Amino acid sequence: xxxxxQTPKFQVLKTGQxxxxxxxxxxxxxxxSWYRQDPGMGLRLIHYSVGAGITDQGEVPNGxxxxxxxxxxFPLRLLSAAPSQTSVYFCASVRQGATEAFFGQGTRLTxx
Amino acid sequence: xxxxxxxxxxxxxxEGEDFxxxxxxxxxxxxxxxxxxxPGGHPVFLIQLVKSGEVKKQKRLTFQFGEAKKNSSLHITxxxxxxxxxxxxxxxxxxxxxxxxxxGTTLQVKP
Numbered sequence: 141x142x143x144x145x146q147t148p149k150f151q152v153l154k155t156g157q158x159x160x161x162x163x164x165x166x167x168x169x170x171x172x173s174w175y176r177q178d179p180g181m182g183l184r185l186i187h188y189s190v191g192a193g194i195t196d197q198g199e200v201p202n203g204x205x206x207x208x209x210x211x212x213x214f215p216l217r218l219l220s221a222a223p224s225q226t227s228v229y230f231c232a233s234v235r236q237g238a239t240e241a242f243f244g245q246g247t248r249l250t251x252x
Numbered sequence: 253x254x255x256x257x258x259x260x261x262x263x264x265x266x267e268g269e270d271f272x273x274x275x276x277x278x279x280x281x282x283x284x285x286x287x288x289x290x291p292g293g294h295p296v297f298l299i300q301l302v303k304s305g306e307v308k309k310q311k312r313l314t315f316q317f318g319e320a321k322k323n324s325s326l327h328i329t330x331x332x333x334x335x336x337x338x339x340x341x342x343x344x345x346x347x348x349x350x351x352x353x354x355x356g357t358t359l360q361v362k363p
Contacts, residue, residue, distance in 0.1 A: 173350065180261060182340060182355035183295070198350070230294060232351075239285065240297040241342075241351055 142166050146231050146244035153221040153251045161216040161247050163231030170236040172214040173198070174206065176227040177246075183230065189214055221251045254279050256343045258354030266362050271328040273357035275341035284317055284324045285351065287340045295340060331361045 147162045165172065173188040175198075185198030189208040203225060205217040214233075218225060231244040255278040265271050275284065283302045287295040299308055301317035301324060308315045314327045328335055338358045342351040 171350075175353070180355060182258070183342075183353040185350065185352065188350050199352075232295075234351075239283070239300045241285075241287075241295075243294040243296070246294050 144231055144233055144242050144244035146229075146247050148247060149245065150248050151250070153218070153249065155221060155223060155251060157221050159218055159221065161218075161229055161231075161249070163214045163216065163244060164212050165214075165231075165233040165242070166212065167233060167235065167242065168211060169233035169242070170211070171234040172208065173232045173234075173241075174204070174214070174216045175230045175232065176200065176225075177230060178227050186216065186229075218249075223251045225249065226251045254343060254352050256341060256352050256354040258341055258357055260357055261355060262358050262360070264360045264362065265331050267333060268330050271331050271335070271359055273326050273339050273341075273359075275324045275326075275354050277322045277343050279343075280321050281343040282321075283344050284321075285342045285344070286315060286324075286326055287342060287353075289338045289340065289356070291337060293337075328359075331359070333361050333363050335359060336361050 144165045170191050174186040175183040177183050184200045186204050187206040189195045192211050195206050229247045232241045234241045257276045259274050285300045286298040289295045304321050305319045306317040312329045316325045338356040340356045341354045
């Protein structure tokens with residue numbers, strides 16, 4: 141099992157560019173989430189999903205879109221990158237009825 | 253919405269000293285989880301507390317859940333350099349797997 145895989149690990153974007161951060165899990169977990177981590181702010185929830193075809197907003201959803209067409213994949217789209225979106229992004233998955241969230245290795249995004 | 257506050261933000265200790273981080277929620281929690289993130293790494297699950305007043309131990313780590321289920325603490329006895337990292341508490345919202353994290357406490361240990 142690979143667990144939760146995020147790609148890319150590092151990315152530099154210019155302001156206004158769009159891109160998709162990929163997240164895939166091979167544990168057949170129902171719940172998946174995206175967080176951003178900024179110094180002093182902890183992990184803030186961007187979007188989450190309770191299953192294929194179902195997504196909802198978290199604490200800081202503006203500027204991001206998600207979709208969940210399969211159980212395995214939960215991509216995060218930046219529509220028009222802004223410097224304020226410079227951050228480390230983590231994807232996580234949880235099995236329904238379980239406790240532990242499994243995190244990917246993170247994507248370090250810089251918007252210039 | 254639900255908020256989870258964690259203090260202190262940073263803590264520097266001498267190796268062998270004790271360390272405590274505190275977590276407070278604006279609402280009653282069904283459970284609370286603790287995670288550790290090593291520098292440059294990703295959060296890794298440590299433990300979950302469910303019952304009011306619950307205390308759990310993992311070697312030198314002691315976790316407590318408050319009687320009102322609105323606060324929690326993590327205490328490390330006799331810190332070691334391997335304890336370096338950021339410790340997060342996280343409260344679960346409903347039954348969706350949606351976790352709300354505190355800001356984290358970053359622990360530095362001087363050898």
